[in-house]
Amino acid sequence: MKTEYTPNTEGLAEHLASAWDKREGVQPVTVLNPDLSVDDAYQVQLHTIEEEVKKGQRITGKKIGLTSKAMQEMLGVGEPDYGHLLDKMHVENGGEISFSRVLQPKVEGEIAFILKDDLVGPNVTTMDVLAATEAVVPALEIVDSRIKDWKITLADTVADNASSGLYVLGDKAVKLTEIDIKQIGMTLYKNNVLQNTGVGAAALGDPAKCVAWLANKLSTYGITLKAGEVILSGALSAAIEGEPGDTFYAKFSDLGEVRVSFVGS
C-alpha cells in the first residue's frame, strides 16, 4: 500500500490558533508533523490568512523576517521568510498594546516601505523596488510566537505567519531620494534605557534588497505586492522582549521616531 504524505494544513493552522484560547504557546508544528516542508508551512500560513480575510480582515502588507546573518545562522537557513500583515495588527504610533493581544512579544526597529506601484516577480531587482516605493517610514514590529518559548524551526515560524504580531508606523514618510537607506542609523530603547543600535544595511545589506527578495518569493505562490501595501523590511537589530508596563521607542536618522507601550490585559 502506498502511503502518501499529506500535510494537514487545516489541522496545523487550528493547532496554532489554539494558542490564543489557551493564552500560551503551543507545541511546534514540526513536532506534530516532522515532515512539514517550508512550502507546506507557507500553505498553513496562507490558510490562516484566508480564514482571517473571510472574517473581514484586510491584508495591509507583508513582513520580511530572518534578514540578518545572525538570525539566518541561528535557524540554519540561507534566505529570509515572510508573513502577512492584517489591519487588526496595526497599532497607532504612541499607542498602547493590551497584553491580551500578544503572547510572548518582542520588539524590533525596522524601516517600512509604502509602495506606489505593484511589484510583480520574478526578476524584481532592488532598482525596481526603489522605483515602486512611495516613501519609507520608521516602524516598530512586535513579533510574537504562538509556539511555546519561541522554540521554532524555519517551518514552524513560516506556518505561524513568520511570527508576526503587531506593527507600529511612525508619522514621517520620507522619499528614498532624500536619504541613504543603507546608512540609516537606529537606536532602540526600552523604558528609556538603550537596548541596542542598528543600521539599514543590517537587513541583507540593503532593506530594498529584502523587498525585492519578497516580490520574487511571492511570485512562486502567485502573489503580487500591491500599491499601497506596507512592507516591513526586516529588523535592524536584535529583538527585545516586552512586558506589561514597558515602553519601547526607536529613533532613526532622517526618519524620526516611533513609540509604543504594553499595558496589562
Next chain:
Amino acid sequence: MDKELIQKLANYTHHAEKEKQEIKKITADLYPELTIDEAYLVQEELVRQKLEEGLTIVGPKMGITSEAKMKQMNVDNPIYGYVFDNMVVEEGEPVSVSNYIHPKIEPEIGFVLKKDLEGPGVTALDVLLATEYVFPAVEIIDSRYENFNFTLPDVIADNTSAAGAIFGTYLRKPEELELDVVGVTLAINGEIKSLGAGAAVLGHPANSVARLANMLSEKGEMVKAGQPILTGGVTAAVPISPGDYVQVKYGGLGDVSFAVKE
C-alpha cells in the same frame, strides 16, 4: 606602589609595544594586585617615556564605552589613553599589519574642540557647544597582551591598547547631524563585518568626551582644544589581515577606506 615598580611595569608594556611581542598580562604573575589608580600611574610613566623618546601626543582616546563591554569588564566607567604621532596612518595609505602584534579596528566618531573643557560637571551639551567639528575615524587597537586577554587595570597600563588611528577628512559641525543615530557599517572586501549607530558609545558620543573631561579633572587635567579625540568604538572590533580592503561608512559623516598589507 613605589616608583621602581611603576617604572618596571611601564617598561614591560612599552617594550612589548616596541618589539611587537605579546606578553602575559601584568595581573597574571607580575603584579596581580594592580588597581585602576595604580594602572593610570603606570600609563603616566609610559606616556612620559614616550615623550622623552621624542614622540608627541596627538590626542586622547576612550575605551570600554559600550554597555556590553562595561558589563563584560564589570565596570561603571570608560577608560582613556593617548594616540601618539607615530600611530597616525594617513587616510588612503595602506595599514601594514607588521607594525602590530594582532591588530583590530574599530569605527569611531572623532571630536575636535574649539575650547578647552575642564571638569568636573561637564555635560554632553557643554561638549557639543565646545566642539569645533566632528569627523569619521578608525582606531587600530593592538593589545600587547596575549589573545587580548586582560583585566581593566592591565589594559589601562597598556595605554588602553592604543596602536593606530586613521582620521577621516569629512568634517561636520555637531549641530548638522544627530550623532546618536549616525549609522555605521564596517565592510571588509565587500562583506559587512560589524555595524551599529552612534548611541552605542555611552548613549551619545558627546557623553564620552564629557566623561573624559570629568575623569581628567580628577588629576587636574583637561581636554584640550584642537586635539582630535577618539570617543570609542561604535561597533565591535574586527581583526584585519593582509589583503583586506576596509570600507567604513558613517551615515551623514562620510567614510574611511584603506587597504591592509603585510
